[in-house]
Amino acid sequence: xxxxxxxxxxxxxxxxxxxxxxxxxxxxxxxxxxxxxxxxxxxxxxxxxxxxxxxxxxxxxxxxxxxxxxxxxxxxxxxxxxxxxxxxxxxxxxxxxxxxxxxxxxxxxxxxxxxxxxxxxxxxxxxxxx
Numbered sequence: 001x002x003x004x005x006x007x008x009x010x011x012x013x014x015x016x017x018x019x020x021x022x023x024x025x026x027x028x029x030x031x032x033x034x035x036x037x038x039x040x041x042x043x044x045x046x047x048x049x050x051x052x053x054x055x056x057x058x059x060x061x062x063x064x065x066x067x068x069x070x071x072x073x074x075x076x077x078x079x080x081x082x083x084x085x086x087x088x089x090x091x092x093x094x095x096x097x098x099x100x101x102x103x104x105x106x107x108x109x110x111x112x113x114x115x116x117x118x119x120x121x122x123x124x125x126x127x128x129x130x
Contacts, residue, residue, distance in 0.1 A: 009068050013075035017064030018082065021110065024056020038098040050109065057113020058120065065118050076118055080111045 029036040029049045036049035064075040087107030090096040096103040 006068070006070065006072070009070075010072070010074050010078075013064040013067035014078045014082075016067060017060040017075060017079050017114075020063055021056055021060040021079070021083075024059060025053045025110075028052025028056060038102050050106075053106070054109050054113045054116075057110040058117040061114035061117025062121050063117075064114070065121055073118065076114050079114050083107050083110045083114075 029052070032052060033041065033045045033049040035041070036045065038046070041049065060079065061076055064079060065073075068075055084107065087103060091100060091103050098106070
């Protein structure tokens with residue numbers, strides 16, 4: 001029964017983490033900055049959109065890790081893999097209009113954000129996962 005509960009928590013953590021990531025990056029890149037694009041956005045807009053996306057990933061990682069209520073990194077690993085798959089798909093199908101390095105850095109920033117979220121949670125509130 002404990003295994004089933006853990007699996008359900010992992011699935012919920014991944015779904016919630018992904019929803020938070022999508023909503024947060026949409027807010028940062030489409031609402032606040034009004035469409036983030038390497039070629040047409042100013043440096044300030046790129047910085048704001050990039051920071052907002054990183055912040056969305058950090059919050060996503062914190063929430064996903066807290067839902068599991070164990071020191072299980074499975075949801076964070078799954079979220080990281082999903083971002084890598086999506087980034088690869090966007091680049092591979094030509095749906096990314098940005099330079100290759102920009103798309104790779106954007107995806108890597110999201111993955112880094114998940115792991116920063118876990119680090120923050122463990123560093124500043126270790127009792128959450130006990």
